Amino acid sequence: MQSRTPASRTGRPRSAAADTAILAATREALVELGWSGLTLGDVATRAGVAKTTVYRRWAGKSELVTDALATLFDQLVLPDRGSLRADIEDVVLQFAELLEQPATKTALMAVVAEATHDEALRQRIREKIVARQKRLVVEGRSRAQHRGEIPVDTTDPGPQIDLIFDVIAGAVVHRTLVSCEPVDTDWATRLTAVLLDGLAAAGD
Amino acid sequence: MQSRTPASRTGRPRSAAADTAILAATREALVELGWSGLTLGDVATRAGVAKTTVYRRWAGKSELVTDALATLFDQLVLPDRGSLRADIEDVVLQFAELLEQPATKTALMAVVAEATHDEALRQRIREKIVARQKRLVVEGRSRAQHRGEIPVDTTDPGPQIDLIFDVIAGAVVHRTLVSCEPVDTDWATRLTAVLLDGLAAAGD
DNA sequence: GGCATTACGCTACGGGTCGTAGCGAAAGCT
């Protein structure tokens, strides 16, 4: 999860319960206090551990919040709804529900903000969040191709996958956090329609 | 800009130069230190004013950074490129260029993060940034309808405008700040193609 | 069982930032 203890086999092992307690306390404190208001001392108190225990495991606030956030994103799955349209609508609503949780929205934006001037943190985010969730797009695209809904191209699919991922995730994040409007089934349907059919065909 | 002085006409007026100096110093400090590292005392020193002068004008870090950010967004314009496709590609590249500036990306994400638990700040962002930039979509849509590129609907255009705004802005923000990939002309073309023609038609 | 090793809780510390208060000087308006 955080700093590894690779070659150490002797001595008292680290409490796994402390890990989960600290991460849970971090999410709780984020909801109540936000990024600026969150202090590691307060997290330690909420988790029922000493402040030094937190510092022994995480280098700072950014790393701790990133790990607390990663545990939330792993809830996403992609059940087969039978069509590309239904699959997209499903994952949009799922992602929106995840972003409805106050801990998710606060942590995601704050960590991305910190990452703009911290290369190591950018790497951590890409590994633990972006790369993992991009698999949803890969799987949905593969299913759609097998169904014959979209053509099987011979070129490198990477750029197209990245584009779809950014459009879907970006739209949901922007709608939820910047425009501050809810993502309901109607909006998910409209977004999916634009994605599949284009603006002209999807006009009101 | 910040706290108003409505009924006060007498006494020494506030220095307008101090305002611009403080906002410029805020953007500069954001680039070097990021959100967490930025302190109002440091901003005051950079701007060449006393710390108390900053506190007299802005209530806190969030409000100051929001105003510093708003001045950056007002650079966006929507020149008439002759077609909806060209207009979209143009504004995508313009928005991406704006987000390339380190001050913009850091400030935008940090302020949005703080706003997740601060209703007054959400309101400030919507008024000073979201509402202003949404006019780009309104104008581009109006032009396209006059050209006959998209149908003129009789229903409320608000939801469709909001959707387009969130898709375009969200995709660019997500691409730039979360996926950490550059927005070049090729990507802008691909995004525009998906928007106008849909996923199936725009496949590689 | 005894021993080395590591993690734990606790306390204390210097350093830094916060946001505010008070002061005298400066700059405008009538």
Add this chain to the structure above:
DNA sequence: AGCTTTCGCTACGACCCGTAGCGTAATGCC
């Protein structure tokens, strides 16, 4: 001139940071 407000400056208590040191607890190895 006189009044009013802002300005720069200094100082202050409060809080959080991140680390060090201590004694204790929990494991693996001999």
